Amino acid sequence: MSAAPIDLPRWADVALVPLVSVAAALLVAGLVVVGIGENPLEATALLLRGALGSAEGIGFTLYYATNFIFTGLAVAVAFHAGLFNIGGEGQATVAGICAAVACTALGSVPGFLAAPLAILAAAAGGALWAFIPGWLQAKRGSHVVITTIMLNFVAATLIVYLLREVIGKPGSMQPETPDFPTSAVLTPMHRLLAPLGINLPATPLNTSFLLALAALFAVWLLIWRTRLGYAIRTVGANPRAAAYAGISPAAVTMIAMTISGALAGGLAVNEALGVQHRLVLDFTAGYGFVGIAVALMGRGHPVGVGLAALLFGVLYQGGAELSFDKPTITRDMVVVIGGVLILFAGALDGLFRRLVASMLATGRTA
Amino acid sequence: MRMGSFAAALAGVALSAMAALAQQPIKPAVVYDKGGKFDKSFNEGVFIGADRFRKETGVEFRDFEPANDAQIEQALRRFARDGHSPIIAVGFSQATALQKVAAEFPDLKFTIIDMVVELPNVQSIVFKEHEGSYLVGLLGAMASKTNKVGFVGGMDIPLIRRFACGYVQGVKAAKPGAEIFQNMTGSTPAAWSDPVKGGELAKSQIDRGADVVYHAAGGTGIGVLRAAADAGKLGIGVDSNQNGLHPGKVLTSMLKRVDIAAFNSFKAARDGAWKPGTSVLGLKEDGIDWALDEHNKALITPEMKAAADKARADIISGAVKVHDYMSDQKCTM
Structure with a gap:
């Protein structure tokens, strides 16, 4: 991310500003809820209870959070290199296609190999789809914001064509592939933990959540503990200085985009391999774009990304429960609440930085 | 007492x-x-x-x-x-x-x-759906002056081809020489909610001479009916009774009584x-029907009503068999 024009103490930057943003967003969302004649406190309680009040709610929350961790990390890694990758949707789509093709080809491979190979195929697909804009940026100067979003459309059209004409289930009403072989799909958490005597209700939460946690740690290692991570951060802070220091901004751009795309492929792992066990159209469902908000809110740091992903998971799951219990709060209202959160945490970030900075300044002089 | x-x-x-x-x-x-x-x-x-x-x-x-x-x-x-x-x-x-x-x-x-x-x-x-589509196809062909009719489908899936196939059979039953233009709006769920494209498809069919256009396209069909009404031609609605959307410009609606x-x-x-x-x-169980109300009664002549009633009776009795596209994924008409 670009250097902030306003200097803040670190604790204020990483904790206070996001908290103020979220609080303001909740306040505005609360006003909207009042506007449609519901009690905002009751709505908040329902939302939290729905998301965190039961084992099933937590399962769904973490399932959504898994998607946001992957897409959030994808955006964050590119951010560190000064790149704005808004092509998470397209990268995840191509990842899903590659995973589906791998699954069909992997029917005869033994189980313990099939799932890892399918995951690798997904990562490779996402990486490929992000490498193209990375290469175009590095070698041709085509801006990634333009190329990534354009490739989203190419990927969306590609998956339609493939599902209709090539890998789709014949005679199906829905554009979807046949079910993947059971050896290639990921184990649901409730089945994984059952032998240990832990009985969980059936939720879409599966082992890709563990993969997401591993990805959080791996990204932290990569960005702050490796030579490549240092190069990525240097290029992000100042490409000319990086070049002067002997780092090739072009190479770093391509590498960072490739890693970013592979992480976005995690969305396909969770959705296609983990939950639906087949490739359906539009499985990305906007998670790629919400990843931008997750990365912004999480300040590009894996811990922040994890927390922001959890917040959005709570919002998605709690929101569904809310609209379930309160018919006046429709699913569109839940989108409004999420939108307000993104607006305050992402777009209006500067507003609160200034506010917090001036408050801290008064505090110091007083 | x-x-x-x-x-x-x-x-x-x-x-x-x-x-x-x-x-x-x-x-x-x-x-x-x-x-x-x-x-x-x-x-x-x-x-x-x-x-x-x-x-x-x-x-x-x-x-x-x-x-x-x-x-x-x-x-x-x-x-x-x-x-x-x-x-x-x-x-x-x-x-x-x-x-x-x-x-x-x-x-x-x-x-x-x-x-x-x-x-x-x-x-x-x-x-x-093929039975109801047959009846509105019959009515559409009888109402057509150009002997050319159109069909706009939503998403290209077997279910919608079943509508199209029944419609074609109905049209041919009334006028064996009639020409039928068929278009599908798309191959993704977005095709259910694209009234602009639906309208354009209907317009192109009207430009080729169609004067009755039937849609089985969900929200896309709103555009089809509007394009037909704007051009002074007739549309045919689907699922719910859509006769009232453009009174006098919607010939009838194929009712699917969900x-x-x-x-x-x-x-x-x-x-x-x-x-x-x-x-x-189907028709027999009153799950499928065609709509006749105050909005379209001027459009349906007594001969058309008689023909539709006869066809309905024939389908119910089994004298007329409407081929179901989904039974063999084919429409041989």
Whole structure:
């Protein structure tokens, strides 16, 4: 991310500003809820209870959070290199296609190999789809914001064509592939933990959540503990200085985009391999774009990304429960609440930085 | 006299008690398709039927509009866990989720519309859309002066080709030499909600000479009907009665009575008469019909009505067989 024009103490930057943003967003969302004649406190309680009040709610929350961790990390890694990758949707789509093709080809491979190979195929697909804009940026100067979003459309059209004409289930009403072989799909958490005597209700939460946690740690290692991570951060802070220091901004751009795309492929792992066990159209469902908000809110740091992903998971799951219990709060209202959160945490970030900075300044002089 | 009225009152009490006994307390629920509750077509039909049940019986129902695929299964399971029954799953895309949830709750009743799920506690309701399409094709061909008619489908799936195939057969039955233009709006679910493209497709068919255009395209069809009305031609509506959208410019509508299906499912459960299995609703079962009301009665001549009535009787009696595209994925006309 670009250097902030306003200097803040670190604790204020990483904790206070996001908290103020979220609080303001909740306040505005609360006003909207009042506007449609519901009690905002009751709505908040329902939302939290729905998301965190039961084992099933937590399962769904973490399932959504898994998607946001992957897409959030994808955006964050590119951010560190000064790149704005808004092509998470397209990268995840191509990842899903590659995973589906791998699954069909992997029917005869033994189980313990099939799932890892399918995951690798997904990562490779996402990486490929992000490498193209990375290469175009590095070698041709085509801006990634333009190329990534354009490739989203190419990927969306590609998956339609493939599902209709090539890998789709014949005679199906829905554009979807046949079910993947059971050896290639990921184990649901409730089945994984059952032998240990832990009985969980059936939720879409599966082992890709563990993969997401591993990805959080791996990204932290990569960005702050490796030579490549240092190069990525240097290029992000100042490409000319990086070049002067002997780092090739072009190479770093391509590498960072490739890693970013592979992480976005995690969305396909969770959705296609983990939950639906087949490739359906539009499985990305906007998670790629919400990843931008997750990365912004999480300040590009894996811990922040994890927390922001959890917040959005709570919002998605709690929101569904809310609209379930309160018919006046429709699913569109839940989108409004999420939108307000993104607006305050992402777009209006500067507003609160200034506010917090001036408050801290008064505090110091007083 | 007093005794008589007392006995009558007693009998009345006993009767109403018996009626109350026969009526099961039910907690019905509906999970809509991702298209949403108020889509002016398919989902809204289910809502209208469920709402009619609520008004007539006073039994409240719960409903939910899923925002993504994961929420379909989640909602079905939540309703099931709360003991809701019967639960109506709207649309073919819920089949996979329903299969799982219905197996987990064998004591509850489930109904799915537009798809067959074979489980002992699931009622599947499918429609013979080809029969209704045949009738409106017949009417459309008779109303056409150019002997050219059009069809605009939504998403290119076997279900919509079934509409198209029935329509073609109806047109050919009335005018064997008639020309039929067919277009599908797209191959993704977005094709259900693209009225602009629907209108353009209708316009191009009208430019080629079509003067009656039938749509089976959900929200896209609003554009088809408008384009036909703007050009001074005739449109044919689908699913709900759309005659009133452009009075005098909509020849008729092919009615698919999902509202009756939803209403009957709830009512049968309340009366203790709910049965699992597949019911195929066609003209005979009043699940399919064509609309004749004050908006289009000037358009339908007595000869047309007579021809449609005869065709309906012939289809019901079996004298006329309308080929079902989905039986062999072919339309040989």
